[in-house]
Amino acid sequence: MNKLSEYPAILLDIISPRRCLLCSCHLCHPLTHKRNRQNALGDYLCPFCQEQLDICVADSTELSQINKVFSGYRYGGALEQIIPAWKYHGRSEFFPLIEVLIRQMIFRLKILESDFDLVMAIPLTKSSLRKRDFNQALFIASCCANVLGLPLLKYHFTKVLDTPHQASLDRDARMRNLNPDVFKVARKACVKSRKILICDDVMTTGSTLRAAAAALKNAGANKVSAMTLARVE
Ligand SMILES: [Zn+2]
Structure with missing residues (x-):
């Protein structure tokens, strides 16, 4: 009924x-x-x-600087269509679907609110944000904070250097492309001694996440884990 x-x-x-x-x-x-x-x-x-949604079998990975990496899906199949349609073409009908995917992966991977103090997003540089009009990582972080009931730290963490687009580089070049100086923590007190869950849409080599985690740890963060909707394997 x-x-x-x-x-x-x-x-x-x-x-x-x-x-x-x-x-x-x-x-x-x-x-x-x-x-x-x-x-x-x-x-x-x-x-x-x-x-065609290819679920990641391993529930977490370890990378240097990052305590745990949680990824929901392999980047391929349906996700290879969903993410570009949402991220580059800004198709609004995809936003609720992304929300459902995030919610389901949080429950499936048993990501617990008690393991973190706050949620953050990999920032875009100002020029990328102007071009794209929204930060897809911030949308994911916002869904994640909502589901877990954790605070979302939207400000004070910025990407200060424009780097060549990761998708245009080969694997070795991606590893060299990012260092902690790319990111800046404007107010260290916001992250000091905190356990942080940082979100992004797709993890390829993990170099972006590692650089962000290094910057947060240099600013005093206690632990940094990462959550990505998809992972290139
Ligand atoms: Zn269909």
């Missing part, structure tokens, strides 16, 4: 049926299909496209 509060959404579904964000096939209608509350992904992706 549908609740009264769900009727406007059902009516919208009748007027404007929903389609899978990736393959555009029709999604099951809530009046004809009993919704599985645990599977909110079904509101955005068809079963076939959901199967």
Whole structure:
């Protein structure tokens, strides 16, 4: 039995049926299909496209400077379409799907609020932010802080140097491309002695995360762990 509060959404579904964000096939209608509350992904992706989400098997990795790295999915399959559509083309219909993916990975990987004091995002330089209009890592960090009930530190951590775009470099060049001086902690008191969970969208070599973690630790952070939506393996 549908609740009264769900009727406007059902009516919208009748007027404007929903389609899978990736393959555009029709999604099951809530009046004809009993919704599985645990599977909110079904509101955005068809079963076939959901199967193309490649879940990371290892639940954490260790990198120098970083205590733990949590990644939800392998960068490939559906994620290879979802992330660029969201990040570079700013397609607003992808934002709720990203939120669902973050929520599910936090529960699946058992990331605990008690292990951290605050959540942060890998910052963009001012010029990158102007070009892209939003920081995808900050969106992920904000979802993560919401789910875990932790404070989000949005300010006082900046990227001060523009570096060649990581995606345009080979693996060795990416490793050389980043050093802690790329990031700056403007107010060290905000991170001093804190256990920090820093978020980004995709981890490739981990050099960005390591440089950010080194900068935070130089500023006095106690522990730095990282969470990325996807990982290139
Ligand atoms: Zn589909």
